[in-house]
Amino acid sequence: MHNFSIVEKSDSIPKTRISGKVIHGNQIGRTIGFPTANLLLHEEVFLPKGVYGVHVTYQNQLYYGLMNVGVRPTVNKEEIIIHYEVHIFDFDQMIYDEELDVEVCHFVREEQLFSSMKHLVLQIRKDVETVQRVFHLEQPAILKREFKPSSEEYIHLTDLAFIQLCEGKHGINRGVYNTIDNWIYNQGIKNILERRRLLLAFLESIRDHENSRKKFGPGGLRPKLEEFFFGKVEEKTASNL
Incomplete structure (x- = not known):
C-alpha cells in the first residue's frame, strides 16, 4: 500500500x-x-x-x-x-x-x-x-536561435490543414514536408508544435514568391536545412586541409 x-x-x-x-x-x-x-x-x-x-x-x-x-x-x-x-x-x-x-x-x-x-x-x-x-532541462541546440514567430493560427491547424498550408503557401509537396519534419524530429524536437514553428521558419527563409513550387536537387534539401538552423559551414581550402 x-x-x-x-x-x-x-x-x-x-x-x-x-x-x-x-x-x-x-x-x-x-x-x-x-x-x-x-x-x-x-x-x-x-x-x-x-x-x-x-x-x-x-x-x-x-x-x-x-x-x-x-x-x-x-x-x-x-x-x-x-x-x-x-x-x-x-x-x-x-x-x-x-x-x-x-x-x-x-x-x-x-x-x-x-x-x-x-x-x-x-x-x-x-x-x-x-x-x-x-528541472534544468537543456533545449536542443536547434531551439537556441531566435526565429521570427509564426502565426499561432497556423501552428494549431489540423495535420491535413497544416500540410495543405505548406503546399499552397510555400510550394512543397507531402514528400518534402515529411523530409523536413523528419529531419527536425531527428534533431531532438519531439513536440509537434515546436517542429511546426521551425518548419514554417525554414520555409519562410527560402520563400521567393507566392505558390512557387520548391525544387531541390538530389541531396539539396539537407544542406539548406543545416545552413539555416546551424549556420553556413565554410568549405575547407587546400591551406587548412
Whole structure:
C-alpha cells in the first residue's frame, strides 16, 4: 500500500508517488500538440486540482513531464470526474494499457477555465517551459536561435490543414514536408508544435514568391536545412586541409 500525502499548493511540496494504467481518453491533447497519457490510478490519491511537474518512470526509463489533475473545464464544462493526464517530454510511443509510475515533484498552477482552446494551448506551452526550467532541462541546440514567430493560427491547424498550408503557401509537396519534419524530429524536437514553428521558419527563409513550387536537387534539401538552423559551414581550402 502507498501512503499518499496531500500536496500543498506551493513551489516546494512533499514528493508524492502515484501509479496507474494508461487508458484511452478523448485524445484532444494530441490534436493540439501535447499528447497525454490518461491514467487510471491503482489507488486513491488526494492532489489539489492543478498542474504539476513530474518524473515519469516507464519500463525502468526515467522521463520528465507535466501532469494535469482536474475536470478539464475548458474541454468539457459539464465534467465532474477528476482526470490524471501526463504529458511526457520527448516521448512519442503508444503506451495504452501500459503501467506508469509518476513522482509529483512541484506544483505549477491551479486548474483554470480558459475562454478558448487557443488560450489553453498558450498556457500549456508556458507550463512546459516552467517545468523544463525547474528541472534544468537543456533545449536542443536547434531551439537556441531566435526565429521570427509564426502565426499561432497556423501552428494549431489540423495535420491535413497544416500540410495543405505548406503546399499552397510555400510550394512543397507531402514528400518534402515529411523530409523536413523528419529531419527536425531527428534533431531532438519531439513536440509537434515546436517542429511546426521551425518548419514554417525554414520555409519562410527560402520563400521567393507566392505558390512557387520548391525544387531541390538530389541531396539539396539537407544542406539548406543545416545552413539555416546551424549556420553556413565554410568549405575547407587546400591551406587548412
